Amino acid sequence: MEIMRYNGGAVSVRVIPGDGHCLFAALVHQYHRMEINSKEHRDATLDIRKRIENHIRENLERYAPSLTYAAGLDYGDANQGLSDFLSRLGNGKEWGGEESITAMTEIYNCRIDVYCEQGARISFNESGAANRTLRVAYRIGGRTSKSVERSHYDSVVQLLRNDATAEILSTNGAEENRNIGTGTLQQLLEK
Template sequence: MESVSVESKDEVLQRHRNEKKNMQCKIQSLKKSVAKGDRKRKKEVAEQIAEIEVKLNQKQFEELERLNNESVEDVFNSSLEKISLDDSTNKTSRAEKRRKKKITQLKEREATIQEHEIKNLGGARHKETQTLLQKLKNLGMSIYDIPSDGNCLYSAIVHQLKEVTGKIYTVPEIRMKTSDFLKNNKDDYIPYLSHPDTGNILTDEQFDDYCNQVANTAQWGGEVELRALSHIFNTPIKIVQAEGFDITIGIEYNDCNKPLILVFHRHMYGLGEHYNTVCLI
């Protein structure tokens, strides 16, 4: 039977440093791949970079959590046992002082390492993710990752429709349904849409253009699209978020169907919000 290699904490931290160096090299390579003036590619790369950083930070934090879950006392006792064996032939007051000094140094070193790692991984995105994970854990659920490609809202709905209703759709189908619904209910939705540059309510022409973008591009979806989707599928949509109370859109359908559950991340990516969905633990 092959022996399993177990990394020490020093080895894990060194590997983490190497992973971060490799990540920075990859980020620099991605940035160089963007042609000057190519806004679309620049946005895509920025999202890729944000996703790479989040995934690495989360992975490294979980590895540190697992290490830190090992009893610190076990570490100290192990060190104490080793020191005791070394000094077993010379149990003097000087040996006792050396033992206490080594234990104190070990405690201080462990505390410094943990403080350093917590500072590095304790940003807004991490705190938000941990809050969401705990809320979902209490519900017997976990986060199901959705790619950050502009389709996150629609991809999340596709996933939840399959999980909750067993019905299978594609993102283009969901986008087209949303676009058609908005066009057919213009008077209900146009007051909630404004031009990004002027802040004015959209004209009829601008509204039609907006609906066409919903159908044919990777335009990000928000509350307007969520309300439309709730009506399209006659189902409530519950939004789990770290800040404030969770929100349910389409409460009038609570007695008809089980809710679709989405996870809203306000701080996941530097470019803005993101939607994930859930799965059972």
């Protein structure tokens, strides 16, 4: 586990491997609470990629404007470019982003909170109809083995507050409070 700061405090995260599947692996960990390196987790990660690809294809009229921009596609050949992008997304050859998070909220009727490192929390699907909340951490500026800047997602397992209380996320998505130690958040971060 690692602690990551965001503008509202800090979160404890379960580190997800940086293998190009990190968003999907973090979402699967949040939804199913599977062991990260298990075969079941890998299979579920690939499955959610395909579900998200299919959902976006079925609702392309809503996704096309933002995807055309996000994928850097030429508007003249946007349809073929979108199809290629979605094929790469579903086959694990494209990273997921806001389009994938939005699709996940629609497929599973859930809310997703993204805690941005040194930034804000961004919520997707804040409707009262969402049946659970998934939480992921978005990290910018990490380095790969080739020393290239990268973005990365991890799975949030605790929300840390200034009063040293954490919300522990149970396997069914419910929350419970528990004391994680004494001292200020700053002292806990320094441990």
